[in-house]
Amino acid sequence: MVNAGFENKSAQKISTKSGEWLIHSNFTTAEKGIIDAEVSFKLISGSETESAVAVELNFDNWSKENFVLMPATAYNGNRYESRKIPYSPKLNDYRDIGPDKPMIISDVPRLNIHEGPSFIQERSGGMTLPCVGFHSPTEKTGALVITKQQNAWGDLGINIEETRNLSSQMGRISIISPLVRERYKYEIANNSVASPDVPANFKPGDEVKFTFRIRMFDAPNIQSLFDQYFIARHDLAPPSTPNLLYSFSECYKTIEHKFNTQNFVPEWGYYAIGMRENFLQDWQIGWTGGMISTYPLLFSKDTTTLKNVTANFNWLFPNGISPSGFFWDSGEKGNRWYGGDIRKPQFKNLHLVRKSGDALYYIIKQLELMKLRKLQINPQWEQGTMGVANAFVRLWNKWGQFGNFVDSSTGDVVVGGSTSGAIVPAALVLAADYFKNPQYLKVAELSAQKMYDDYVSKGITCGGPGDAMQNPDSESGYAMLESFALLYEKTRNEKWLQYSREMAAQFSTWVMSYDYEYAENCLxxxxxxxxxxxxxxxxxxxxGSPGICTHSGLALLRLYRATNNPIYLQLLTEITQAIPQYMSHTTRPIAGMPAGWINERVSTTDWFEGIGEIKAGSTWAETSMLLTAVELPSIYVDAELKTCFSFDHLIAEIVKVGAKKVQLKVTNPTKFDANFKILVENKILKATSWEQNKLLNMKKYSLKAGEMKVIIIAPHL
Incomplete structure (x- = not known):
């Protein structure tokens, strides 16, 4: 390691035992608290074998109380108790299991919760933005160090290390090239796989360049760090141009056909999660499909689809309700119901709370939709759904939490804590309206407040996925946003709007803000x-994944309508426009997958299959695409602010905003005809609550492949 003190626009020579280096540095103050930096290392004579160079930034007065953020990699530095359990990890020591145990995560890169060495070595592609940030509670300050994914030597290494001497502690953030994780790299649930990284053998003329930005700011709380990140996530990665390939209507048509021909099990009458290669791909009530998938399919005008959805409801009720009052967790073969993960003896009867929350939320949406469409509702469906809502009320009243896993026989909390039940407040808001029961709304508010106090206010959401213990996750994070947004629209209490803003900023850290530079020879x-x-x-x-697991992102549109802040729709647009390109299509097959399949994995780091590679698989991302197509308009126009956003693979431009109508130029750049909906709102309409199934009866517009039209449209009442 070569040590050199940098000065602005300086050039200095450093000699090692075998070579001489010329180091250039240039620091520019972009604005108050923001420094842009360029540093280069050039070997001018000699050689340097098995080496890497790095820029190190040292932060004095460091504390283990600092909240460290590496977006999608570490939250609070992942400084929690950890257990090394192979995938899919479930707690296996009875001393770790209980309603009031602390967060326990799997064996992932993390700072040390105990004494001893404390560092994380990550590769740039392992984060949604190559960035390390922190909040100091003692100094009330924060910082973000943002760099690019790669330079001429490939992906960069991004490290943070905590050091201590007799008098003080220091935090060190380093950017390294070429990428060298010194001993270990991370693979799924295993943080001690031998590192394959190879240092460079430098020769005269070789040069390594770094570009990075440092943001320093006042930070009275942890949320300040997330708020600053939300603003900065495109600092060195301006928004890109998406691949505009398939409209929402083309995606919906393709995936609907796939669900009817491949997922539907006619002998029992239900839509399987996937291709039924194992029980988790046969039936799960929520999380990855189940009664989430039937909701967007219920928008269809196809008689076969509607018949299948009805059959799915008849199959589920009442047999799909466990003795606890919650839904059975999973199942297979049409008549085998499981209380939990049957692969793990200690979890075979433990139900992931999130799954029943998902099902309750989307089933009530479907009951409302059936009423709108004048479809017959079996009383057993409503009775069973109300029973699940009542089970959540009992759970809250007895335990004061929803927990992470509950016993499918008793309904008691077995693994407590987490925000696994993040969607439950939203579900109870809908239940309060549908069943005319104010008790549901009361529990929704109390539970949402507790999850905010215990987790969100501390920068953490966890327990959403059933296969990742209590590692921080995006899934319960977005679900929390959905709940806060619905609570605001229902109560008009400003605190829920503020919580929504905070949660959106936290959720943004999970969304990729740049286009990874894949090798040309990978898939x-x-x-x-x-x-x-x-x-x-x-x-x-x-x-990364195509879409939110498993939602459309509608809460971001709700939040925009309440705030007029375009940052929420910019984030939503990035998410929705990313999904269609990952759908396998007859004209563009992906990894040999049939049309309509969407694999959940977008790998930008070497954690499993390989960077830019996937194995063929049908996943929940298909349901996310379906939800996106039915819950969001293709184009949203704010007539008050004269702005428009295209969530679809269409190009929209405002021509004129009149007193009563808007002229909009819409182009279909894809190779397929597009049917789409446009929602125009003004100040008055934005102030109203979003109606359930709002888009059902809106007018559809059509464009041929490659066609452009000017459409005149009035605000939608």
Whole structure:
């Protein structure tokens, strides 16, 4: 390691035992608290074998109380108790299991919660933005160090290390090239895989360049760090141009056909999660499909689809309700119901709370939709749904939390804590309206406040995925946003709007803000895949995904309507426009997958299959695409602010905003005809609550492949 003190626009020579280096540095103050930096290392004579160079930034007065953020990699530095358990990890020591145990995560990169060495070595592609940030509670300050994914030597190394001497502690953030993780790299649930990284053998003329930005700011609380990140996530990665390939209507048509021909099990009458290669791909009530998938399918005008959805409801009720009053967790073969993960003896009867929350939320949406469409509702469906809502009330009243896993026989909390039940307040808001029961709303408010106090206010959401213990995750994070947004619209209490803002900023850290530069010879390189807008799952399963697991992102539109802040729709647009390119299509097959399949993995780091590679698989991302197509308009126009956003693979431009109508130029750049909906709102309409199934009866517009039209449209009442 070569040590050199940098000065602005300085050039200095440094000699090692075998070579001489010329180091240039240039620091520019972009604005108050923001420094842009360029540093280069050039070997001018001699040689340097098995080496790497780095820029190190040292922060004095460091404390283990500092909240460290590496977006999608570490939250609070992942400074929690950890257990090394192979995938899919479940707690296996009875001393770790209980309603009031602390957070326990799997074996992921983390700072040390105890004494001893404390560092994380990550590669740039392992984060949604190559960035390290922190909040100091004692100094009331924060910082973000942002760099680029790669230079001429490939992906960069991004490290943080905590050091201590007799008098003080120091935090060190370093950017390294070429990428060298010294001993270990991370693979799924295993942080001690031998590192394959190879240092460079430098020769005269070789040069390594770094570009980075430092943001320093006042930070009275942890949320300040997330708020600053939300603003800065495109600092060195301006928004990219998406691959505009398939409209929402083309995606919906393709995936609907796939669900009817491949997922539906006619002998029992239900839509399987996937291809039924194992029980988790046969039936799960929520999380990855189940009664989430039937909701967007219920928008269809196809009689076969509607018949299948009805059959699915008849199959589920009442047999799909466990003795606890919650839904059975999973199942297979049409008549085998499971209380939990049957692969793990201690979890075979433990139900992931999130799953029943998902199902309750989307089933009530479907009951409302059935009423709108004048479809017959079996009383058993409503009775069973109300029973699940009542089970959540009992759970809250007895335990004062929803927990992470509950006993499918008794309904008691077994693994407590987490925000696994983040969607439950939203579900109870809907239940309060549908069943005319104010008790549901009361529990929704109390539970949402507790999850905010215990987790969100501390910069953490966890427990959403069933396969990642209590690692920080995006899934419960977005679900929390959905709940806060619905609570605000229902109560008009400003605190829920503030919580929504905070949660949106936290959620933004899980969304890829740049296009990863894939190697030309990998699958995604050949397909020119764009990664902006893909959503990382959690700190254990290190991949982006097409879409939110498993939602459309509607809460971001709700939040925009309440705030007029375009940052929320910019984020939503990135997410929605990323999804269609990952759908396998007859004209563009992906990894040999049939049309309509969407694999959940967008790998930009070497955690599993390989960077830019996937194995063929049908996943929940298909349901996310369906939800996006039915819950969001293709184009949203704010007539008050004279702005428009295209969530679809269409290009929209405002021509004129009149007193009563808007002229909009819409182009279909894809090779397929597009049917789409446009929502125009003014100040008065934005102030109203978003109606359930709002878009059902809106007028549809059509464009041929490659066609452009000017459309005149009035605000939608």
């Amino acid at each position: 995604f390189g050949k397909l020119n895949m764009k990664t902006t807008g893909t959503v990382f799952a959690n700190t254990q399963n290190k991949h």
